[in-house]
Amino acid sequence: MKDETFFLVREDVLPEAMRKTLAVKKLIERGKAESVAEAVQRVDMSRSAFYKYRDAIFPFHTMVNEKLITLFFQLEDRSGTLSDLLAVVAQAGCNVLTIHQTIPLQGRANVSLSLNTNGMIEDINTLMTKLRRLEFVEKVEILGQGA
Structure with a gap:
């Protein structure tokens, strides 16, 4: 990517x-x-x-001065993937508010993360690039942002 x-x-x-x-x-x-x-x-x-x-x-207002972000992932079902994903999020300075993971089907699981980005130490573009580069991440997208 x-x-x-x-x-x-x-x-x-x-x-x-x-x-x-x-x-x-x-x-x-x-x-x-x-x-x-x-x-x-x-x-x-x-x-x-x-x-x-x-x-x-995206509308400009959804990309500026936001404190919360929800990300959607499609992950390969392998041991340790969620842990590795959360480590990247933590290194970026985000605080995980919610995690929702579906039961893996056909070797894939869907995960939604709601993050508080107040303490984020890198920009969202950098974080998204790092997440997309993880070998077990098949898809990642921003579902929403809020104040």
């Missing part, structure tokens, strides 16, 4: 697909649509376009 860099861009210069992706996320977040299929239909967007951009675009 390559390192990620973030940019601040005005909404009016974003491609239509990105603006619609934000609209879909907003409908789902606020409970105005029960599914991705319903939300993309309401904004006249294909599901494939939504999935292409959903992990790449």
